[in-house]
Every structure is written in structure tokens, then in C-alpha cells.
Amino acid sequence: MASILSRTFRSRPYLTSAAFASVAGAAYLTTTSRPLQLDSAQNATKTFSFPKTMLFSKQLTVTNVEQVNHDTKRITFSLPGGSIESSGVPPSAAILTQHTPSGAWFPVLRPYTPVHDRDQAGILQLMVKKYPNGAASTYMHSLEAGSKLTVRGPIPGYTWQASDTPRDVVFVAGGAGITPIYSLAKEVLKNKQDKTRIQLLWGVNGERDIVLKDEFAALQQQSPERFSITYFLSNAEADAGQATGVEAAQKGYIDSAALRSALQKGEAGQLGDAKGTKVFFCGPPGMQEKLTGKQGVLKELGVAKKEVQVF
Numbered sequence: 616m617a618s619i620l621s622r623t624f625r626s627r628p629y630l631t632s633a634a635f636a637s638v639a640g641a642a643y644l645t646t647t648s649r650p651l652q653l654d655s656a657q658n659a660t661k662t663f664s665f666p667k668t669m670l671f672s673k674q675l676t677v678t679n680v681e682q683v684n685h686d687t688k689r690i691t692f693s694l695p696g697g698s699i700e701s702s703g704v705p706p707s708a709a710i711l712t713q714h715t716p717s718g719a720w721f722p723v724l725r726p727y728t729p730v731h732d733r734d735q736a737g738i739l740q741l742m743v744k745k746y747p748n749g750a751a752s753t754y755m756h757s758l759e760a761g762s763k764l765t766v767r768g769p770i771p772g773y774t775w776q777a778s779d780t781p782r783d784v785v786f787v788a789g790g791a792g793i794t795p796i797y798s799l800a801k802e803v804l805k806n807k808q809d810k811t812r813i814q815l816l817w818g819v820n821g822e823r824d825i826v827l828k829d830e831f832a833a834l835q836q837q838s839p840e841r842f843s844i845t846y847f848l849s850n851a852e853a854d855a856g857q858a859t860g861v862e863a864a865q866k867g868y869i870d871s872a873a874l875r876s877a878l879q880k881g882e883a884g885q886l887g888d889a890k891g892t893k894v895f896f897c898g899p900p901g902m903q904e905k906l907t908g909k910q911g912v913l914k915e916l917g918v919a920k921k922e923v924q925v926f
């Protein structure tokens with residue numbers, strides 16, 4: 616999530632609210648040049664249709680808001696078709712939210728990756744971390760049941776290819792960058808025919824920043840041979856007295872040693888998914904540069920750029 620702004624604005628012009636017109640044009644080309652991906656939810660009979668281009672938007676209604684930790688809310692929206700409709704947002708894909716601050720000329724657009732279970736029809740759920748003075752996240756945190764939100768998208772994520780032979784991949788997240796990583800992991804592990812194993816390394820400031828803890832525990836319980844998670848707490852001392860029962864936690868940052876160890880474990884099997892991607896990353900700008908940049912840790916460890924998927 617890196618760079619939320621620097622990276623996404625450089626590579627995804629449709630996120631720049633100040634250039635909304637060009638955004639729309641770019642988004643039109645982007646979205647019309649690829650096929651629609653259909654949702655696989657079994658219980659729903661139809662898929663919520665985002666407009667075919669990002670020139671057009673839809674509105675969703677908030678049904679529930681839950682404060683999940685000191686700075687993050689889980690916001691649930693209902694789909695207009697109710698319980699027979701699924702969101703159709705593919706795993707690890709994001710939607711664009713939009714609002715126009717009062718007095719502003721241009722809308723603010725930001726991507727968010729849904730975290731609801733794709734088999735659960737009728738809803739779309741976002742996990743939103745609030746940043747100090749954050750334009751979109753502050754607005755999102757002001758939403759309450761009954762509020763409407765304008766959405767566009769989806770912005771495609773990673774198209775996963777299952778493997779019937781054992782393979783290993785390393786997922787790396789920093790802070791709120793966990794959402795696309797969680798979304799993809801959940802989908803991969805759901806397919807029992809897929810033999811891919813996932814090691815997830817997740818860096819947070821402290822235990823209080825951990826979200827989706829129960830969901831990850833459930834994934835571990837369901838697929839102990841295919842999924843492991845290690846939390847890296849960079850500011851562990853600040854958490855004294857706030858223990859939340861997280862096991863497999865290490866102090867410090869996700870560094871070269873941690874990544875080397877994860878990659879080496881993977882090499883016992885076949886490192887890389889069916890498409891050859893070894894590491895999947897989503898995190899803040901500094902972490903992204905340090906780990907996946909031109910002089911980054913992954914390069915030093917011999918992982919080529921094309922073997923890294925950055926969300």
C-alpha cells in the first residue's frame with residue numbers, strides 16, 4: 616500500500632483526485648481492455664455489477680461499522696440485490712471509493728481491498744485504517760449505518776493459478792497493507808486441490824495494530840500444512856501490558872535475515888507459484904523501497920523483480 620500515494624499516483628493516474636478528468640479517461644482504457652472477472656460465490660445467483668468503466672460509479676449503503684482497534688474500522692455495506700447478490704470483487708482486487716470534501720473542486724478517490732468472505736452474499740466489507748488528516752480514511756471513519764458511499768472499480772488484483780504439486784510462496788505485509796494479502800491467502804487456501812504453501816510475514820508497530828487475528832487463526836487451523844504466519848512487532852515494548860495472545864511474534868522489522876529464512880524454508884519444495892512469483896508484498900512506501908526496491912533486500916537475496924508481486 617505502499618506508497619499509497621507516491622506509487623499509486625505514479626503508476627495509477629486514476630487515483631489522483633486533482634486530475635479526475637484524465638483519471639476517467641485512463642480508467643476507461645484500463646477497464647475496457649480486460650475481460651470482466653466473474654465471482655465464484657456459490658450461494659449467490661447474480662454478481663453486483665460495477666459499471667464496465669470507471670467513468671461511472673455506484674452507491675453502496677453502510678449497514679454496520681465496527682471499531683476493530685485503536686485506528687481501524689470494519690465497514691460493512693449492503694449490496695442492492697440483497698442476499699442473492701455477491702460483490703464480484705476478485706481476490707486481492709480493490710475498489711475505488713470516492714467522496715468530495717466540502718468546498719473542494721475535485722473528488723478524493725482511494726483504493727480499498729474488500730475483506731469479506733467472497734462466499735458471503737449480500738455484502739461488501741472494508742477494513743479502513745485512519746491516518747492523521749487522511750482525506751479518504753477520515754471520511755470513511757465518519758460513515759455510519761445508513762450512510763451512502765460512491766464506489767468504482769474493481770481494480771484488478773493478482774490472478775492466481777492453483778498448483779497440484781507442492782509449491783511455496785512468501786507473503787509479506789506491512790501495517791494496513793495486510794488486506795490484499797489476506798484476501799489472496801484466504802482464496803488460495805480455500806481450494807483444497809491447490810498444493811501451494813504460504814508463509815506470511817506481517818510487520819506491525821505493535822500488537823494493538825493487529826487486525827484480522829481471528830481470521831488468520833482460522834486459516835491456520837483449517838490449513839496447518841499450507842499456512843503459517845509470523846508477526847514482526849517493531850515497537851514491541853510499547854505494547855507492554857497489552858498482550859493479545861499473539862503467538863509466533865518476533866521483535867523488530869522484517870529484514871534480510873527474516874526473508875532469507877522464509878525463502879530457504881520454501882526452497883525445500885518448489886519456490887514460487889505456478890506463474891513463478893515467489894514473494895507477494897503490500898506495505899508502506901519506506902518498507903516497499905527497502906524490501907522490493909532496486910537496491911532492496913529481495914534483490915540482494917536473488918529474487919528477481921518479475922518474481923515479486925507488489926500490490
Ligand SMILES: Cc1cc2nc3c(=O)[nH]c(=O)nc-3n(C[C@H](O)[C@H](O)[C@H](O)COP(=O)(O)OP(=O)(O)OC[C@H]3O[C@@H](n4cnc5c(N)ncnc54)[C@H](O)[C@@H]3O)c2cc1C
Pocket residue numbers: 616617618619620623709725726727728729741742743744745746747748749750751752753791794795899900926
Ligand atoms: C491497492 C490498494 C489497496 C488498499 N487497501 C486498503 C485497505 O483495504 N485498507 C486501508 O486502510 N487502506 C488501504 N489502502 C490505502 C488507501 O487507499 C489510502 O491510501 C489510505 O487510506 C490513506 O488515504 P487518505 O486519503 O486517508 O490519506 P491521505 O490524505 O492520502 O494522506 C494523509 C497522510 O497520511 C500519509 N499516508 C497515507 N497513507 C499511508 C500509508 N499507507 N502508510 C503511511 N502513511 C500514509 C500520507 O503520506 C499523508 O501524510 C490501499 C491502497 C492500495 C494502493
